[in-house]
Amino acid sequence: MTTEIIHSIKQFTDLTESEIAEFIDISKIKNLHAKSYFIREGQVPTEFGFVLTGLFRYVYISEGKEFTKVFMPENSFISSYSSMISKIPSHFFIEAIEDSKVLSISYNNWQKLKLQNPKWNFLLVKMLEKGYSVKEKREREFLLLDAENRYRIFLEEFPNLENRVKQHMIASYLGITPIALSRIRKKMQT
Structure with missing residues (x-):
C-alpha cells in the first residue's frame, strides 16, 4: 500500500520517497462505506484526504435537491479546503459513492509538515492549481454549453x-433532471 501511495503522490511533486513516507506516518487510513461522508455540510473540517480506492462526490443539498459539484476518483485529494483554513462550516458534503479508502491527514499535522519542508507547499500549489482549473472549466461549460455537450465532455x-x-x-452534475439525461442518452444512441 505504501508503494502505491508514494507513486500516486509523486505524480504531483518531486518529493522523495522518504519525504512522502513522513506524510504517510502522520496520516491515518480511513475506510468509508458507500453513502457515508468524509465531510458533512455544517461541519468545520479539520482534515483532508487522498483517495486510495473508491469514489467520492462533492454535493450540495438544498430544499431536498442535490447538486453534484465534482466527482473525485482514486488518486484525488479531497477536502473542503477553504472551510478548513478559515475554520468555518463546510457548505457541502463529501460523500463516498462506493466503499472507499482514504489516507487522511489533520490540518495541524499538514501545517507542521509544510513548515518542516517547503516542498510540501509546492504540492499544495499543484493541488490548488488543479482545483482552480477544474472549477474554471466547469463554470465555462455551464455558461456556454448545452446539456448534451456537457454530457459528452463528462463521458470524455x-x-x-x-x-x-x-x-x-x-x-x-450536469445540472439537469434524470429524465432529461435519459432523453440525451437516447438521442445519442440513434
Whole structure:
C-alpha cells in the first residue's frame, strides 16, 4: 500500500520517497462505506484526504435537491479546503459513492509538515492549481454549453465513471433532471 501511495503522490511533486513516507506516518487510513461522508455540510473540517480506492462526490443539498459539484476518483485529494483554513462550516458534503479508502491527514499535522519542508507547499500549489482549473472549466461549460455537450465532455473526462455512478448523480452534475439525461442518452444512441 505504501508503494502505491508514494507513486500516486509523486505524480504531483518531486518529493522523495522518504519525504512522502513522513506524510504517510502522520496520516491515518480511513475506510468509508458507500453513502457515508468524509465531510458533512455544517461541519468545520479539520482534515483532508487522498483517495486510495473508491469514489467520492462533492454535493450540495438544498430544499431536498442535490447538486453534484465534482466527482473525485482514486488518486484525488479531497477536502473542503477553504472551510478548513478559515475554520468555518463546510457548505457541502463529501460523500463516498462506493466503499472507499482514504489516507487522511489533520490540518495541524499538514501545517507542521509544510513548515518542516517547503516542498510540501509546492504540492499544495499543484493541488490548488488543479482545483482552480477544474472549477474554471466547469463554470465555462455551464455558461456556454448545452446539456448534451456537457454530457459528452463528462463521458470524455470520466470514461469509466458512468458505470460507477447512479444516473441521478450524473444528472445533478450536469445540472439537469434524470429524465432529461435519459432523453440525451437516447438521442445519442440513434
